[in-house]
Amino acid sequence: MLKLLEKLKEKVYEANMELQRKGLVIYTWGNVSEIDRETGLVVIKPSGVDYATMKAEDMVVVDLEGNVVEGKYKPSTDTPTHLVLYKKYSNIGGVVHTHSEWATTFAQAGMDIPAFGTTHADYFYGDVPCTRDLTDEEISNEYEKETGNVIVETIGDKNPLEVPAIVVKNHGPFAWGKDADSAVYNAVVLDKVAEMAYKTMTLNSKVERVKQHLLDKHYLRKHGANAYYGQ
Amino acid sequence: MLKLLEKLKEKVYEANMELQRKGLVIYTWGNVSEIDRETGLVVIKPSGVDYATMKAEDMVVVDLEGNVVEGKYKPSTDTPTHLVLYKKYSNIGGVVHTHSEWATTFAQAGMDIPAFGTTHADYFYGDVPCTRDLTDEEISNEYEKETGNVIVETIGDKNPLEVPAIVVKNHGPFAWGKDADSAVYNAVVLDKVAEMAYKTMTLNSKVERVKQHLLDKHYLRKHGANAYYGQ
Amino acid sequence: MLKLLEKLKEKVYEANMELQRKGLVIYTWGNVSEIDRETGLVVIKPSGVDYATMKAEDMVVVDLEGNVVEGKYKPSTDTPTHLVLYKKYSNIGGVVHTHSEWATTFAQAGMDIPAFGTTHADYFYGDVPCTRDLTDEEISNEYEKETGNVIVETIGDKNPLEVPAIVVKNHGPFAWGKDADSAVYNAVVLDKVAEMAYKTMTLNSKVERVKQHLLDKHYLRKHGANAYYGQ
Amino acid sequence: MLKLLEKLKEKVYEANMELQRKGLVIYTWGNVSEIDRETGLVVIKPSGVDYATMKAEDMVVVDLEGNVVEGKYKPSTDTPTHLVLYKKYSNIGGVVHTHSEWATTFAQAGMDIPAFGTTHADYFYGDVPCTRDLTDEEISNEYEKETGNVIVETIGDKNPLEVPAIVVKNHGPFAWGKDADSAVYNAVVLDKVAEMAYKTMTLNSKVERVKQHLLDKHYLRKHGANAYYGQ
Numbered sequence: 060m061l062k063l064l065e066k067l068k069e070k071v072y073e074a075n076m077e078l079q080r081k082g083l084v085i086y087t088w089g090n091v092s093e094i095d096r097e098t099g100l101v102v103i104k105p106s107g108v109d110y111a112t113m114k115a116e117d118m119v120v121v122d123l124e125g126n127v128v129e130g131k132y133k134p135s136t137d138t139p140t141h142l143v144l145y146k147k148y149s150n151i152g153g154v155v156h157t158h159s160e161w162a163t164t165f166a167q168a169g170m171d172i173p174a175f176g177t178t179h180a181d182y183f184y185g186d187v188p189c190t191r192d193l194t195d196e197e198i199s200n201e202y203e204k205e206t207g208n209v210i211v212e213t214i215g216d217k218n219p220l221e222v223p224a225i226v227v228k229n230h231g232p233f234a235w236g237k238d239a240d241s242a243v244y245n246a247v248v249l250d251k252v253a254e255m256a257y258k259t260m261t262l263n264s265k266v267e268r269v270k271q272h273l274l275d276k277h278y279l280r281k282h283g284a285n286a287y288y289g290q
Numbered sequence: 291m292l293k294l295l296e297k298l299k300e301k302v303y304e305a306n307m308e309l310q311r312k313g314l315v316i317y318t319w320g321n322v323s324e325i326d327r328e329t330g331l332v333v334i335k336p337s338g339v340d341y342a343t344m345k346a347e348d349m350v351v352v353d354l355e356g357n358v359v360e361g362k363y364k365p366s367t368d369t370p371t372h373l374v375l376y377k378k379y380s381n382i383g384g385v386v387h388t389h390s391e392w393a394t395t396f397a398q399a400g401m402d403i404p405a406f407g408t409t410h411a412d413y414f415y416g417d418v419p420c421t422r423d424l425t426d427e428e429i430s431n432e433y434e435k436e437t438g439n440v441i442v443e444t445i446g447d448k449n450p451l452e453v454p455a456i457v458v459k460n461h462g463p464f465a466w467g468k469d470a471d472s473a474v475y476n477a478v479v480l481d482k483v484a485e486m487a488y489k490t491m492t493l494n495s496k497v498e499r500v501k502q503h504l505l506d507k508h509y510l511r512k513h514g515a516n517a518y519y520g521q
Numbered sequence: 522m523l524k525l526l527e528k529l530k531e532k533v534y535e536a537n538m539e540l541q542r543k544g545l546v547i548y549t550w551g552n553v554s555e556i557d558r559e560t561g562l563v564v565i566k567p568s569g570v571d572y573a574t575m576k577a578e579d580m581v582v583v584d585l586e587g588n589v590v591e592g593k594y595k596p597s598t599d600t601p602t603h604l605v606l607y608k609k610y611s612n613i614g615g616v617v618h619t620h621s622e623w624a625t626t627f628a629q630a631g632m633d634i635p636a637f638g639t640t641h642a643d644y645f646y647g648d649v650p651c652t653r654d655l656t657d658e659e660i661s662n663e664y665e666k667e668t669g670n671v672i673v674e675t676i677g678d679k680n681p682l683e684v685p686a687i688v689v690k691n692h693g694p695f696a697w698g699k700d701a702d703s704a705v706y707n708a709v710v711l712d713k714v715a716e717m718a719y720k721t722m723t724l725n726s727k728v729e730r731v732k733q734h735l736l737d738k739h740y741l742r743k744h745g746a747n748a749y750y751g752q
Numbered sequence: 753m754l755k756l757l758e759k760l761k762e763k764v765y766e767a768n769m770e771l772q773r774k775g776l777v778i779y780t781w782g783n784v785s786e787i788d789r790e791t792g793l794v795v796i797k798p799s800g801v802d803y804a805t806m807k808a809e810d811m812v813v814v815d816l817e818g819n820v821v822e823g824k825y826k827p828s829t830d831t832p833t834h835l836v837l838y839k840k841y842s843n844i845g846g847v848v849h850t851h852s853e854w855a856t857t858f859a860q861a862g863m864d865i866p867a868f869g870t871t872h873a874d875y876f877y878g879d880v881p882c883t884r885d886l887t888d889e890e891i892s893n894e895y896e897k898e899t900g901n902v903i904v905e906t907i908g909d910k911n912p913l914e915v916p917a918i919v920v921k922n923h924g925p926f927a928w929g930k931d932a933d934s935a936v937y938n939a940v941v942l943d944k945v946a947e948m949a950y951k952t953m954t955l956n957s958k959v960e961r962v963k964q965h966l967l968d969k970h971y972l973r974k975h976g977a978n979a980y981y982g983q
Contacts, residue, residue: 085709086709088640106751107750107751108752132752133752136742160713160716160720164720164721164724166638167637167717168721168725169725170725175398176397176398176461176462178389178394178462192732198735198738199738202738229637229638229732229735230638230639231639244317247317255394256398258391258488260724261724262395262399262491263400263401266400267400270426270460272426273429273460280367280433287367288367289337289338289364290337290363406860407856408922408924409781409851475779482778482853486857489950490857493858493861494862500860500922501888501891503891503892504886504891504922507892507895511829511895520799520800521798521826547944548940548941550871568981568983569981569982570983594983595983598980622948623951625869625948626951626952626955627955629868629959630955631956632955632956657965660963660966660969691868691869692869693869693871723955
């Protein structure tokens, strides 16, 4: 097991650094985790450690109840949000949280990110939703866990991999995927898609969503049973 | 012939990499091709291969019917769009497709990119048009080929080199030129022109197009029979 | 004492260079200072010296009345503004002034930067205020000192570290902190928060501020008596 | 004389490269010149030569009537515009033309760049004007020279160094200064000032100009008889 976790720490560390290389975070404003489904252990970034000095060995290992199993640092304060998602959805393996500027703009505006084109449809099978406000009670009691709960409530009974991202109202985006790398990839795409949605809406205030047929075509040629994009 | 294709693969590879260097694409979001008019063969980027690891030898050779003549990878899913353009217009030698952010904004907004100034006029002899919606039938049957057909329909009976670019509604830009390099050049200019058009329109909602006389002057001093720009 | 000031000059020099690395200033458009509370001496950037050639030894040492104690250059013209803040508030140790583009946009628009989300709340406990206009008399007489006075007037009886930044009307931002580094950090965050506020407001003209409860939660989990963010 | 021109060619070459380093131009979209007032000769960038391969020795020397005195290339097509400015104003020594994106946005919108703050006032003593449309006759006959004439007409009887830049309607910015370096500096500042003006106007549609008293203060503390900014 230790061998596996060493590799996973390296992978999660690299995924965190990729957030910075892609321009999604400054300072400590993001975190990535991945779960090892065999052991049920999650590797996640430590809280408030600067990307400039962080190392793979600084990653923290927690169990699904949030107990620290290994690591000299405290895990990210957002750890309870990640754990809610891992516990609820067995088909996701990596989770990312950032304050990337375009997705956070929609979070602050309290608006879904509408599907306006094929760039969106290639990755997200419909609008990327914005959650409701958390209640004062939810904020006061186990805030980070309730953030996970409101994400789950917003996804409803859908497969979370069909739209692998969300914006939490007045906060920022969470994205996920089969592992840490694909979660980061989806977080990058999310911000680019949000950027183009912002520009589309400010250019044409009467713009309409992409046709359902075109949304289906692009999503399914990459992700459907008869996908023919890629090798 | 093989010698020629080796050189062409190198050229098309470099043209694809230039898309990334100029910031027009992230991940696998673009493709460039060039046709060898003597043999009628087209060299194009493989589908879904990451720019970071792609090599010149990974380029795919197809004939004008889309049959793979050489290459270990599948060609870009957008290959049928490129082929429609090569078959229809004998004066174009290179084609580019991207999801560059400013041109895609106009595609998503369903709007032509208006000619507002001399930057536009130096390269595009009039507005850059946005296509109509594809019908559900066109999307269901040979979608990528129909994308080429709607581009041809939009160009109408004009010389495609007078306005060497278009935005496909809810999708993104295609650009072309006498070869792969000039197609990439036009794709870069297109996005810059789209950026300045967006900013012009959001700054002054009552702005009018550049005067026809000034459009003529700038386009023709670079491209007309009596051109005097450059060496 | 000289030993201390050598270290402080190096620190203030590095803090000034960090402004440029973070993209907050071009040319000579910014300045950072830090005070040594034991001696009451302030180290500050020289006036109008280019970042490209500036060295740590070029930093200027002044007392709280603005007399140059050491240094071959004249201190920043904004020195009197810094000194007003150091004299008024004993709990701040570093001050920064820039013309960073997003914060300056709010200064020019004459608008407070509203708290729209948790990114803002993590650092600023409420809106970042914009000062009133300076009067003609204030501009004519000791302009830079009056700039400091209007900042103090705007802060009122609040603790300046709760919202460690301000925008001066038609001018630009000032930020501060416990030392030069934290002042620069706050200046970087300020511009990012201003950027997202601009985008939020232009996307949704009816947007409302973040709920007070969520503002409290985020500010206090980082800065409150029971803070649990970080190590 | 030849010795002088060699140095001037090197200086003008470097000033042209600085345009690219500062992000004001892509490809061949800009040109810088400087005049040697003793000989009345002007050194200017060649037409349509790519920045990537251009060398100092490629600079072209012309006299004030536009005759090529030395150089293997044709001079910039915009040379006649530069010459009109040098002939009219004996106190300017360098001229720059770009299609930098924010200044060009105002040119395309047909709007002056209003003075909204001290960043503007530090360099431009009032709004940066936009010229009128050129007439069809002016465009047809000696277009580039008429562009110079309309700039002169717009400046009127003012000292051109008080507002050392202009935007030509539907075209782009020209900037100038005592030499090539200061002209480039002013072109960089112009684009930054235009960027912040755009953002200010789109954030607050009712925004008013900076007070005259503050404009005076900032311009004159840098450029007036009793200037006290800098060393």
